[in-house]
Amino acid sequence: MKTRIYKKENRLSILQLFKDSLKDIYNSRFLARQLAERDIKAQYRQSYLGILWAFIQPLATAFVWIFLTSSGTINLSDTGIPYPLYAFSGTLIWSIIIASINSPMQSTNAARGILTKINFPKEALIVSGIYKLLFNSSIKVILLVLFVFIYGVGFHWSLLALPLVIFGAILFGTTLGLFITPIGLLYKDVSKLISFGMQFLMYVTPVVYAIPKDGLMNTIMNWNPITPIVLTARDMVVGSSPDYLFYFLMVLVVCIPFLLIGLALYRISIPIIVERLSA
Amino acid sequence: MKEKEVLVKVEGLSKKFCKDLKTSLWYGVKDLVSGIRGNSLERTLRPKEFWAIQDINFELRRGECLGLIGHNGAGKSTLLKILNGLINPDAGSVTIKGRVGALIELGAGFNPILSGRENIYNNGAVLGFTRKEIDEKLNAIIEFAELEEFIDMPVQHYSSGMNVRLGFAVAAQMEPDVLIVDEVLAVGDLGFILKCFKAIDTILPKTAVIFVSHNMPMISRICNQVILLSKGKAEFQGENVSKGIDLYYNSFLTNEDSDVVFTDNSLELVNASLENVKKENGIYKINWGDTIDLKFTIKNFSLKKMPFISFAIYDKEQRGIAEVFPENQILKDIEPNSEIDFHFVFRNLNLSKGIYNITFSASEAYSKNSYYKIHKAITIQVEHDKQIWTSFLIDSELKQVI
Structure with missing residues (x-):
């Protein structure tokens, strides 16, 4: 029979934590799916526009920039592809990254009610968050593919690799999100700070304009780990050569150990947070 | 085993x-x-x-x-x-x-x-x-x-x-x-x-x-x-x-005063007590199985006939656990603005250890036309060595083993 011991000390090694965490992720796969299904169904059952709302944010940002360039208000260096497509693909992948950074915290926060009352594998919340991201992203990608044909870029085989890049983006965002989650659940300031900071971060990432040829901005943008994600995704869409592929893969490789550490951190911190939430 | x-x-x-x-x-x-x-x-x-x-x-x-x-x-x-x-x-x-x-x-x-x-x-x-x-x-x-x-x-x-x-x-x-x-x-x-x-x-x-x-x-x-x-x-x-x-x-015991919950101002209870029983902090202490004598004095303002007196006993959770309708009440004519003394007897109380409140009611007749009702007219504490939470401890013994 399974024996559980609850006490103050945790003498678990980090490896044991990884193992427990991964085991719980596997065991709670049905719960994760069920939670994601529940939220997705509930989200769209009470709305007529439903799925369309997923597009509106990236479309709006893209349209603002399309308008700014086409009206000549601002002058951007040539991007090599039709600008609307450039802007839309950028804002789209950007919105996916933002959503995945916020996802662990949002999923956990939304489950406050059951967290303080029922003991279940909390990892399921993270995984259900990822499911929801994948669902929302896939809808956005369909729209993007439509754009690709409308603007006459046409089909490239690399388009098939786009889901992999998006999965990478989600992995990156979730890893980052996991580290923010414990403290973010305690203090509301954190989520405000994140959304505030991300606004600025967008301008040092080639989301709506290309990396300048030289200068300070060139250095910052080249170092920014989100740059290779955005650029590689865009390269897959338009079929140009993925110059940042190596950097992109490196970011992912670095992400994996951090993801595990994030999961372990999450596992340790949940009881402490539940205590403060319910106290 | x-x-x-x-x-x-x-x-x-x-x-x-x-x-x-x-x-x-x-x-x-x-x-x-x-x-x-x-x-x-x-x-x-x-x-x-x-x-x-x-x-x-x-x-x-x-x-x-x-x-x-x-x-x-x-x-x-x-x-x-x-x-x-x-x-x-x-x-x-x-x-x-x-x-x-x-x-x-x-x-x-x-x-x-x-x-x-x-x-x-x-x-x-x-x-x-x-x-x-x-x-x-x-x-x-x-x-x-x-x-x-x-x-x-x-x-x-x-x-x-x-x-x-x-x-x-x-x-x-x-x-x-x-x-x-x-x-x-x-x-x-x-x-x-x-x-x-x-x-x-x-x-x-x-x-x-x-x-x-x-x-x-x-x-x-x-x-x-x-x-x-x-x-x-x-x-x-x-x-x-x-x-x-x-x-x-x-742990919830409180010594609240008695409270009148209903009156049509035709009478008032002026005194309530237990005969021959010690009173401590407003509570009468009796033993399990005791027969108790209760004395009540009412002031009659406007009644022309003797009221019918009845009681209810409430436990610590304010649940009614017993009602008392004393026998031998003759509802004869009475004078307004006079004081009347009543003497009742409750026999062999099988209430278990604990505190109970007695509610006093006066009405025209049994279950009819209430004049006056007061909660906690008397509070009693029953002593017994068995500490149980149910209200009654039945008087019982083994008679025979077959």
Whole structure:
């Protein structure tokens, strides 16, 4: 029979934590799916526009920039592809990254009610968050593919690799999100700070304009780990050569150990947070 | 007989909480850091903290049921949260064997917009069922909840009773080794509560149950041991459930004055007392089985006929437990604006140890046209060596063994 011991000390090694965490992720796969299904169904059952709302944010940002360039208000260096497509693909992948950074915290926060009352594998919340991201992203990608044909870029085989890049983006965002989650659940300031900071971060990432040829901005943008994600995704869409592929893969490789550490951190911190939430 | 295995073992369990939100959050940050380091340091009270649970010890075997009772805020729910593994203790340890089921909140994971059927899956998943298990149990759940007709309706249109029924129906499918129950049975109508009891009764023999409730009849019905918590400490612990419950009741004792709840101003009670009995702090102390003499004086303002006097006896939970309609009342003519003395006798009171209030009523006749009613006209305390929580201790003996 399974024996559980609850006490103050945790003498678990980090490896044991990884193992427990991964085991719980596997065991709670049905719960994760069920939670994601529940939220997705509930989200769209009470709305007529439903799925369309997923597009509106990236479309709006893209349209603002399309308008700014086409009206000549601002002058951007040539991007090599039709600008609307450039802007839309950028804002789209950007919105996916933002959503995945916020996802662990949002999923956990939304489950406050059951967290303080029922003991279940909390990892399921993270995984259900990822499911929801994948669902929302896939809808956005369909729209993007439509754009690709409308603007006459046409089909490239690399388009098939786009889901992999998006999965990478989600992995990156979730890893980052996991580290923010414990403290973010305690203090509301954190989520405000994140959304505030991300606004600025967008301008040092080639989301709506290309990396300048030289200068300070060139250095910052080249170092920014989100740059290779955005650029590689865009390269897959338009079929140009993925110059940042190596950097992109490196970011992912670095992400994996951090993801595990994030999961372990999450596992340790949940009881402490539940205590403060319910106290 | 072989002793059954110990499923729950709690040793020196303590937990502290913080009174102030901002400080609490900051301690949370500190605890996060020490949590990552392994939490090996001794925990002491930091400023603004208090012990919500202090040094709780018990063992529970399969088939046993532990009742946790105590005032609001005594630490019952905190203890349950630790037992359920939701929060970590600050000292001591909990060892639990087997599958743990918690009836702390019914219908966890419900989404109001979705239908009852969909929510069975949501709730079941949260409780740890697999899809296959739910598929198999779906019909049993719907049947238990008696919601066949409404199962595809969004649960936001359910009545609160239907919601609870659906939640319990799912939870009742758990086959736990250790079951933790908190107050959830307090809602729902009588039929539902009886059904819940039946479900609990069937799993009781194979399960170790920890039961929190303010409902003492429920506690006495299913628990074979109790812990009375007071400010986080076990004030009473043991297998004498009756005594624990009685102590719980005694902790609410208040010496309230008598209060008139109804009057048409035709008369007034001016004096009420017990003959030949000592009065301490407004309470008359008598022994179990005593015959008592009660004296009442009323002032009559406008009545032309003698009123009919009756009594009701209330226990510590303010439940009416007995009514008294004294015989030999002759309702003859009386003078207005006069004082009348009454002398009644109650014979061989079989009330159990405890405190009781006597309500005095005057009316035109038996059960007719009330003039005046006063609660707590007299408060009595019955002494006996058996401490039980039920209101009556019947005078009994063994007559013969055949």
